[in-house]
Amino acid sequence: MSREQQIYSFVLLLAPTEHVVVGATAGHQAHAAFLHTIEEVDPTLSALLHAPGVSTRPFTVSPLRGLGRPRAGQVQLAPGRECWLRFTALDPAIYQRFMARFLSGAAPVLRLGPAAFLVKEIRTTPGSHPWAGYSSWWELADRARPEPEVALRFCSPTAFGFGQHAWGKKIAVLPDPVPVFSSLLRAWNNLAPPALQMDRGPLLAYLEEHVVIKRLERLRTEMLHYARSPQVGFVGEATYGLMADDEGARLQLNTLAAFAFYAGVGMKTTMGMGQVRRLSDAR
Amino acid sequence: MSREQQIYSFVLLLAPTEHVVVGATAGHQAHAAFLHTIEEVDPTLSALLHAPGVSTRPFTVSPLRGLGRPRAGQVQLAPGRECWLRFTALDPAIYQRFMARFLSGAAPVLRLGPAAFLVKEIRTTPGSHPWAGYSSWWELADRARPEPEVALRFCSPTAFGFGQHAWGKKIAVLPDPVPVFSSLLRAWNNLAPPALQMDRGPLLAYLEEHVVIKRLERLRTEMLHYARSPQVGFVGEATYGLMADDEGARLQLNTLAAFAFYAGVGMKTTMGMGQVRRLSDAR
Structure with missing residues (x-):
């Protein structure tokens, strides 16, 4: 394992492709979307990431952010309305596979349950978004x-x-x-x-x-x-x-x-x- | 000990007798004022109430309430400005002695450090003030x-x-x-x-x-x-x-x-x- 092994926090700027109603949390859907994205590129890694009985999973998934105030736990989104999701990857392979999916030229669409979102941008560079950034285990300890x-x-x-x-x-x-x-x-x-x-x-x-x-x-x-x-x-x-x-x-x-x-x-x-x-x- | 032994929560409505500056907390002063009031009627009880090493004291003292916003931990009060203090007594003797002091005809003044307050009213009846009331050990358990x-x-x-x-x-x-x-x-x-x-x-x-x-x-x-x-x-x-x-x-x-x-x-x-x-x- 290289001394410089990176860990990543990356933000997906999303826009619904049509009028959609999503759960205000969308936690399970975002989790599923993350694993599905990895699976499209690397089914073995995806299987590993949701193997049962693992005490620490090397990624995190944020709630869907930038929404309005929910009504009864649901939010209506219009096509223009931008929102965002953040993922973290504590293993560089995860980040690489995830990004490979969106660099591959395939339609950059993320599905949260029944709702389809256009992935307008993915931000990882520190400063490009308050929740974007990368570091490494050694850097965290050294700093x-x-x-x-x-x-x-x-x-x-x-x-x-x-x-x-x-x-x-x-x-x-x-x-x-x-x-x-x-x-x-x-x-x-x-x-x-x-x-x-x-x-x-x-x-x-x-x-x-x-x-x-x-x-x-x-x-x-x-x-x-x-x-x-x-x-x-x-x-x-x-x-x-x-x-x-x-x-x-x-x-x-x-x-x-x-x-x-x-x-x-x-x-x-x-x-x-x-x-x-x-x-x-x-x- | 009677089955009906009461416990009390009583509120003193106070008005400063002149322009005063008090600490926003006034915790020690209110504590001292409480014990001093008991002492004027029953020095033995007062001594008992502040004997060292007691794990539960049978009374409580609120902060001085109804003040404006403090500046640097201090509040300026004008003569007309009403504020209040609440005491509780978990032994009826304490309540009786305290009230005796103010029923005795002596000037109903309470001193919090250097500031003198006129005691305009003492409220104990449930409903007479949100923090006034009485009950008994048995009533608390029964209810x-x-x-x-x-x-x-x-x-x-x-x-x-x-x-x-x-x-x-x-x-x-x-x-x-x-x-x-x-x-x-x-x-x-x-x-x-x-x-x-x-x-x-x-x-x-x-x-x-x-x-x-x-x-x-x-x-x-x-x-x-x-x-x-x-x-x-x-x-x-x-x-x-x-x-x-x-x-x-x-x-x-x-x-x-x-x-x-x-x-x-x-x-x-x-x-x-x-x-x-x-x-x-x-x-």
Whole structure:
């Protein structure tokens, strides 16, 4: 694995080809559209990406963005109305296959359920769109500074699953530092090069003892209206204080905070949930 | 102890006697004013109420309310400008002594630091003020229904202390069901009649396994500007789902939710923090 292995965040500017009604979330449809696009070029990779039982999938899918206000979970779109989707790819093969499909000259159309969208543009260059960019595992680690404060903006509903009960799945919807950063740590350790692995035990101990919330702003729950069942998550901003002066732990948590832009946080990050970014990166 | 032992929430309508500048929080001053008022009538009781090392104090003190927007943590008040303070008393002796002071014919003046306020009225009757009321331990327990949802409004900054570290005291500012309800449970068990004690172990187990947050609204942190150091806490609304169908646990948690109006939640409830009420009671 090359030291420069890239990770990508790319934005598709979309326009419906006719009057369409889409679910305000479109999480499953966008997920399916992403895998279908890969499948057209590389069925083996696509199968791998939706193999069951994988704890960290190397991609994320945003909700459909730029829509108006939904009515009963649905949005009407006219042909001219531009909207966008963001995907991230934590493996360069995924990005390459996805782009190959749209560079191949075939009609650049993306289907979200019954609705067809013209892909007007795909933006990956940093600065070309607030949610576009690329980096590499090494760059994320190298660029981290041991900042004692980390502010995250939870831009789409974020939640953590805590196992099944007789009454259903236990879901936590608070930006508690432990699940937030241990979700990022799990994704990092599952996907980053071996030389960059973080030692889970000491970092969890630091998280539990020495990380506090210093500020919360505009925190609230929102529902995602999936076809099968609604799903609750929280959005808003949280600033974490990395209180104990431990440069190693602070560097790791700052690395993970920057990684959040690519990895997302919590459950169902491949279906629109857990879109998160560090606030200093967003400003 | 009588079955009908009352607990009280009473509101003092105040008007400054001259132009004054007060701290926007006035938590320590209101606390001192409360104890001073008791002391004038019953020095022994007052001494008891501020004895060190007591884990649950049988009273709470609200921030000074009805003020304008503070500038640099301070508010200017003109003589006509009405504001208010709320106290709760979880022991009838405290309420009786406090009221005795103002029924005694002495000048009804309350001092918050250097500022003197005329006590225009004291309201205790339910309905006479949104924050006035009385109940009893037995009534709170009897009236509880096993509702599967409990919504709380955190009206003044609320926080939980988790011990001292080299870098300072660890403070948690999330409406996590476990610290919220275990704070109420601790106060209840420390002050309620023996026959109404709740079994801590099973209720904590229910809280940890079966209580989730279903909705959050307008959650954010706010600072209280105490003289010595600022103190952060959260305000906003949280709706808790009592998921497992356990009537006993649901009755206890609904009792504690109603009790929150009198007991407050978390740390420094005698200095303006942790003013909380059940939303169904507030509507």
